[in-house]
Amino acid sequence: MNRTDSVRSRRSLRIPGRLVPVVLGGLLLVYLALPFLAFLSRTGTANVIARLSAPEAQVAIRNSLLTAPVSTAIATLFGVPLAFALARTSFAGKRLVEGIVILPLVLPPVVGGAMLLTAVGRFTPIGRVAAAAGVPLTGSLLGVVLAQTFVAAPFVVITARAGFGAVDERLEQASRSLGYGPLATFWNVSLPLARGAILAGVTLTFARAIGEFGATMMVAYNPRTIPTRIWIDFIAGGIDTIVPLALALLAITLVVITAVQRFGRIPTVVEE
Known part of the structure; x- marks a missing residue:
């Protein structure tokens, strides 16, 4: 041959x-x-416009579009600094902290909701104090935010940590050698260089928050969000009745996916 x-x-x-x-x-x-x-x-069998114009659907859409950005902002505000600390420092109990961050991702959402109830429910010390102050932590939009933040925040922490981990520490050291403090170095060097991963984490967090069902059902069955409204409509009338709201949620998700592809890369979550 x-x-x-x-x-x-x-x-x-x-x-x-x-x-x-x-x-x-x-x-x-x-x-x-x-x-x-x-x-x-099946969209041809559903009167999409009429159902989305119904007051119940409008309220659910409004509640979801109100609570999901708030949950995402809270997760980002506290999650990005935590991600930086996990990426740049070593301390006793670091593995425990990492486990706590990851735990909501592997827990069934219903179990996560039950855990939240044991922490901030009406009959807990925190829940009673909040209710007495006129700020109920369950059965309210605040309860929805708590549930969404609990299940969605790990996305921004894990993704941002991978982004910070990919930043060359020598660049941060050079900034410090030029007289910039830790906060200025973080703001002017670390944060911009990890921007793509952080934005990917933010969009994933938003997508998870707006689609959250299990924990929300446990903590705040009322007021309705899109996922809880979809469940109620499905029980009452089957699949055809949920098509309009499901399409609305799908449209929002597609916007989120477009944002991820434009501003960040999902694989950064696992590249560390």
Whole structure:
């Protein structure tokens, strides 16, 4: 066998190997896309405009668009500094802190909601004090924010930490050597360089918050958000009744995905 035949033989052996990941990945892609296509095929049977104009739907959309940005802002305000601390410092109990951050991601949301009730429910010390002050922590928009923040905040912490971890520490040291303090270095060097990862985390946090159902149902069944309204409509009338609100939620999610692709990269979550 000459050299050309040998090369052709090796190439023929490589082709099946390349096809395996393509076929397996293609099957998963079809499985992921099929529910979307099947669901969208039902939109013709639903009066989308009329249902979205209903007062109940309007209230749910308004509540979700009000609470999700607030939850995202809270998670970002406190989560980004925590992410920087985890990326740049070593301290006793660091593994415990990391575990606490990750725990809401692996807990079933309903369990997370139950935990919140044991901490801030009406019959807890914190809940009683808040209720006496006229600021109930459950059954209110504040309760929705608490639930959303609990389940969504880890996204911004984990993603931002990966972003800070990718920043060359020598650049921060150079800033310090020029006379800038820790806060100025963080603001002018670390934060801009990790901007893409942070924005990706913020958008993922928003997407998780606006779609939160389980913990919200436990902590604040009322007032309704889009996910809780969808559940109520499904129980009352089946799939066709939830199509309009589901489309609204899907549209918001698509905007979030576009933002992630524009401003940051989702893989930074796992690149550390």
